[in-house]
Amino acid sequence: MKMRAISLFVALAVLAGCDDPPTAELDAAKQALDAARDADAERFAASEYSAAQRTYSEAETTTQTEDERFFLLKDFEQARAQIADAKSKAMQAESAARTEKKRQRESAEAAVAVAHDAVTAAYTSLEDAPSGKGTEADIEVLHTDLGTAEAEIEAAEAALDSENFSDAESLAESADQKATEVADGVIVAVDKYHALVEKMRPWYERF
Secondary structure: OOHHHHHHHHHHHHHOOOOOOOOHHHHHHHHHHHHHOOOOOHHHHHHHHHHHHHOOOOOOOHHHHHHHOOOHHHEEEEEHHHHHHHHHHHHHHHHHHHHHHHHHHHHHHHHHHHHHHHHHHHHHHHHHOOOOOOOOOHHHHHHHHHHHHHHHHHHHHHHHHHOHHHHHHHHHHHHHHHHHHHHHHHHHHHHHHHHHHHHHHHHHOOO
16 A cells, blocks of 8 residues: 555656756757847847846756756756746847847948048039149148048948948048038138238239
């Protein structure tokens, strides 16, 4: 009778307490984490990606710890909950990374376009500016500054190609500022030219 009771207890324990490790679920969570990494979540959604990594690591530890227990007492309910949470966070990290990467790219591209337009406009103003009467040095400096702005735009485009969007935007903004300063400098140079022309006119032509 006693042996039958023990056998019945063991049978019930096996049926109620034995659970298989959630290997497939853990693999799916790892795949979601890898997808987030491939979407550059480490760069563009760092906090979300770190949270997903931590949760996945906890799920791995819980699964392993539970799997090492006496087989009749295995229960992976907590591990499954952690795995589901890790997968969800990984998917959120991937989505956040794609959104932020797109935003940064578009912002950098817009800044480069603005800088291009500013440099083109500054060159047009510079070419139309009269040279002479002591303004030659001023015009030459403005040409040099525009050359620097063009170089910064080229560097910004290279940064865009490398997906270094922050650098690209900073370089483009610097180029835009230089182009704006050149345009302002052209106005000053033109005013200086006309003032010198007026100064050199014979006194009798001023009436």
